[in-house]
Amino acid sequence: MPGVPSNKACERCKKRHLKCDETRPSCQRCTNAGVECPGYVQTRKFIDQGASVRRRYAPYREREYNRDAPNSPRRTTTESSSGIGLDGSTTGDIANQSAFQSQQAASPAADRLLEASQAFFGSSIDELNQHNQAHTRKHSDRNTPNQPAAILQPDSITALEQPWSVLNRDSTQLSLSPNTPFGDASHPHGNTPIHFQHDNAPTPARIPSLDIQSIRSEKEDFHDVVSELMTDTEHEISFLIRHFTQVIAPWLDLSDSTRFFATYVPLRAIDNDFLRYSIAALAAKQLAQMKGATCTASIGMFTSPATMETYPNASDVDWFLKAANYYYLAITRMNSSMSESFTPSSSAVLEYPVDTINKWLRHQIQNSPPSATDDSVWKKAEALLTGATVLTMYRLIGEPGEKWQSYLNGAKPLFESLLQLYKSAPDNPTEFTQGTKASFWNLARQDYLASYFSRLPTYLDPTDLPLWRAAGLPINEQGEISSHRASFPFDEDFASNSLTWLLSKVTNFLAHFKTSQLDQIVPQSPSTTPISPPSTSSWLTLSLELQSWVDRMPETFRPCLRLNNPRDTSKLPEVSYMPFPEIFYSLPSCAAAMQQYHFARLALCLNRPADAITSPSTAFDRLQGYREVTKEVDYRCKEIIGISLARPQSCARIYMTAFLYGTGHCLEKPAERQILLDLLSGIGADLGWETESVIQKLKALWGEHQ
Structure with a gap:
């Protein structure tokens, strides 16, 4: 019988449904991706020459299909290349194919999504492509030629009741029936077949070969679509x-x-x-x-989770x-x-x-x-x-x-x-x-x-x-928070939000201080007005506002538990104690607020401007001033790290990165630094928050000063 190549694309492009330029020995798309091109396998697919030829060769084809069990993976995934049914049935019937394509043409929603997704933000597209390539390699390594890809079972995905949208992968387009939410009463299992439109896809008249590699590729593609794009x-x-x-x-x-x-x-x-x-x-x-x-707080010890709490694989x-x-x-x-x-x-x-x-x-x-x-x-x-x-x-x-x-x-x-x-x-x-x-x-x-x-x-x-x-915030014309709080029934909320306003003033003070330092180092043009450093009066104003805040804070902002010398359980059975306390608050908002307060006082302590009036006049006075600064820095650092060591709820932990980073600049002992790194690593591991950049910066900082 006459035969034609089913696809001239390389194996990698064919598997990923990408347009291949068919360059020998390696296609350009694989070369640009920096991977080795697997080459070109010229499998053959026979041309359907009509009903007479199908009747003539039907006995051979029937015997070949009967080699597989009725429910075997090979039988289930032997479908037409133009359509894959969720129940494993083929979609080669021309009448059904035409009816489905007419429904598809009636609703251009999928086409609009495909066109719009091509204009999707660039950074996310790069991130998308990287994860797609990694996921494709993972499935390729996991599924060996002798072991077909896993078949989608009815219980592996909850009922596909709702319409779903798809972000296209280059030239592959996924089309769905516009009238039914993935269901069709005429279909054996109520599932409308999924149709792939591809530049190199064969016509519906072609009958796919029974090549094992092709079957495995179809299974992998189908699994990827269901698990990722749905x-x-x-x-x-x-x-x-x-x-x-x-x-x-x-x-x-x-x-x-x-x-x-x-x-x-x-x-x-x-x-x-x-x-x-x-x-x-x-x-x-x-x-x-x-x-x-x-990981949620509602995990039961003896009860199984609800369906909506779990997701397969x-x-x-x-x-x-x-x-x-x-x-x-x-x-x-x-x-x-x-x-x-x-x-x-x-x-x-x-x-x-x-x-x-x-x-x-x-x-x-x-x-x-x-x-x-x-x-x-x-x-x-x-x-x-x-x-x-x-x-x-x-x-x-x-x-x-x-x-x-x-x-x-x-x-x-x-x-x-x-x-x-x-x-x-x-x-x-x-x-x-x-x-x-x-x-x-x-x-x-x-x-x-x-x-x-x-x-x-x-x-x-x-x-x-x-x-x-x-x-x-009830702020008067002088820029001060009013002491009258009758209109605020939640004192904790008012205290936390007013502290956020004060922290904004503190970080603006630090930004001004940094800009003035750079202005003194880098020479400016004569026409540019030099930036004066922040004055001592502004520093004193911020310090007084913070002190006024802590004097008026509610009772709940006091810690309910405090271990000044907690035992280091990681070194059992030898007796060892942590260099920092553990400080626990009953409300996570109070823990976060007090950590922010100590951070603000630490920042102001390390960035106090000097002037002729307030600066010490003798060497002894300057030494005494340095000792006072060191004492306050040690106290603030212990409070910040102590609140973190008590491991409050996640809503307080995610904002600790900046505070721990600032504290890390003041630590000198290796044991203390390691505790800080463990806290940062724990935030990233437990909550998925980005902390690796801060960890690397602290390691580089400590390495420079050793």
Whole structure:
């Protein structure tokens, strides 16, 4: 019988469904990827010459198929190259193929997603490709030629009830039926076949060969599609939202006892696609950082977990790919939700969410300011800002602190537009809504931490008093926090948020101090006004404000447990004691706040400006001053590390990286430094937070000074 090559592409490009240039001996795509090209295997597939030929050779083909058991993997995966059914049935029937393609043409949703994903943000595409290649190599190594890839069993994936969206891999496009959510009553098992459109795909008339390598490749491709690209199923969304509610939402509710992100955001995500996909993106990103491992406080000792608490083969799933896919879906839903009265630019998918929301707010101010009775704009603005806060955390969770400011530079114009929108309303509300406040304090906390790492001023200016008043702080015209707190029923929230405002002032002081030092070292042009260093009066003002804060803090900000000499259990049975205490607070927000307070006092102690009046006049006075500084530095370092050693809840631990990094500059003993490195490593291992860059910087710093 006549035969033709089934595919001229190399084995690597054919397996990954990529367009191959067929260059000999190695294709250009493999050369660019830096991998060895596996070469070209010219398998043959016979041309279907009609019903007479099929009847003529039917007995041979039937005997060959009967070699496999009815439920064997080989029989299950021997389908047409143009369609793969979830139940293992072939889709070579021309009538069924035409009917399905007509349904596919009726809904261009998959095509729009494919075209839009090609314009997806560049950094995520690079990250996507790296993880795709790593995952492909992992499956290639795991599945030997004598052992076919694992078959998808009905219990390995929960029912595919919802439509799912796919991020394309180069030229491969995944098409789904637009009318049924992955189900078709006419199909034997209620599952509509998945069809792959590929440049090198054979026509439906061709009958695939029974080559074992080809069968294994089809199984691997099918397994990869189901485990990685299938998003928005009911089980997966439930698993990710629950993971967000139990693990990640407390990070965002650190200074909010009403638990807005853990309580209200999942509820509002029921009817808001933008919020739902934002939650899923952040949860998947955290799982990717954890390599699929989950650990919640509700684990039972004698009971099995609920279905929505588990995910099959979570450690083998490419969560980075899922996170990027959900991020893209969140951005597109955000843009579509604003398109009723505002049309985002074609490059909106490349912008940060805060920038796009700011443009929408400016449009509302210029065209249709909300009335006193119309709260639809306020609700939409709150929902958009909430989702943007979640997506900002999505960006920061895997980035070093030096890069945080690039993701927060739109916060200032966003809140300025929001303030202007409030002023344009007839009733002129004085404070933000509950959700807007919760988002503001998260961005403000991230802003001052980014300022400390980069030594640049914060975006949210602490001298912009109307902004901080709208966020809930009663600041008078002199820039002081009022002692009257009758309007704040949650003292812990008020104390934590007011400390965040003070920390913003401290990091701006450090940024000014650093800029003035650089200005003295690097000569400026004669026309440039030199930058004067911060004065002693500003330093004293900050110190007094911090002291006033600690004098008025609630009783809950006192530690309920303290071990001054905890025993080092890692060195049993010999008796050894830790050089730092363990300090435990009953509320994680109080532990985080007190650690921030000691960090602020440590920063001010090490950066006190000198002047002719306050500086010591004799050598003995200067030596005595150095001793006082050393004593206070040792005390602050022990308090900061002691709070970390008590291992508070995760919402307090994720923000410890900056404080431990600052403390590491003051440690000299190897044992103390190792304890600090273990704390940083534990944050990264337990929470998926990026700490490796800080660890490497501290090691380099200590190596230079040894």
